[in-house]
Amino acid sequence: MTKFLRLLVGLCFALMLVPHTSAADAREYVLGSGDVIRVTVFQNPDLTVETRVTENGSITYPLIGGVNVGGLTLQATEKLIADKLRDGGFVLKPQVNVLLLQIRGNQVSVLGLVNRPGRYPLEIANTRVSDMLATAGGAAIGGADVVTLVGTRNGEPFRVEIDIPSLFDPDGIKADIPVQGGDILYIHRAPVFYIYGEVNRPGSFRLERGMTVMQALAQGGGITLRGTDKRLRLHRRNASGVVETVEPDMFMTLQADDVVFVRESLF
Structure with a gap:
């Protein structure tokens, strides 16, 4: 009985250490047009490539040609390239590594009366309005309590006004919506x-x-x-x-x- 309890406790402890991959994946950076990546394959130096993601979200890679990586995480991109190399018979057991060199896609512009206006990259997925405002230093003196978000959702123009103080109410998470590449946040002067x-x-x-x-x-x-x-x-x-x-x-x-x-x- 004592041995069984030890095994049970050990199993529970091991499960506690297992990372929640679904939550982690939701926070990983996804590639977008303009990003620059380096792709390497272990023990295959001829397959090392530095390339930029095109406007349609694809790259060109030796042996396998065009690969659509737009919207994929780095881990998913590694798996996709490895699968294509293996399925094409080019590398038996490819170990692919993708390194993000420059972030050019998935940027959000923060304009108006903020302390640090400019364009900022979405380094992780599920970045929200409050995250981008914090990155831009928050509203400046004289800035309004409302931020306007302009962008595109499902191919249609999207515009919403968000009350900044309400983001910290008990139900504020509902208004703190995720931003996407190409979005614009604007804070007008206060009335x-x-x-x-x-x-x-x-x-x-x-x-x-x-x-x-x-x-x-x-x-x-x-x-x-x-x-x-x-x-x-x-x-x-x-x-x-x-x-x-x-x-x-x-x-x-x-x-x-x-x-x-x-x-x-x-x-």
Whole structure:
């Protein structure tokens, strides 16, 4: 009985050490057009080739000709070339190694108000929006809380706006979608409001979510001794593009590009 238990414990421990290949494979880099690879075959130096993946995702390899490697991991590419060499009778037991030299395919552009705009490679599969924003240094000062993703899915144009703070909500993983090669992420400037008149710091300020007129006055440094919170004026452009003027209360919610005017006290 003791021997059986030892065998059982040893088996369980061994299973714990077995890697979950499906999860690992999902994170491996996949080849795309423009990538440069080196292919070597053990004890066959004549089959060493450095080549670039073409636009249609293929390479040309000695003896076997065109090989479609686009969308394959390095391990899958090694197996494909080895199978073709063996099935063609060129190498009896080929041991193929594929090394990624340059990443040119599968790049994502991150533009707008981010700290490090540019083009970044997808080094692993299943890279998500939050991963690319982190790579670009996150949103810069003055950047909006929304990122726009533009790309192609299933051959059709694809566009979605993602609320960045919501990515960290309990259900945020649903909005943190994977990106693909050729995608563009763009962060526009944050919405602003304007305040002038009898305030201590007139000017334009970032519009926070749900900001009220009272909070806007605080952002502007408060009302001066000559000003009054009575008879405030708010100028807002409606859906038709016409600027309307209203007399707001302190708890009215502001919208982007609203202009608040604080009058001078009459007494």
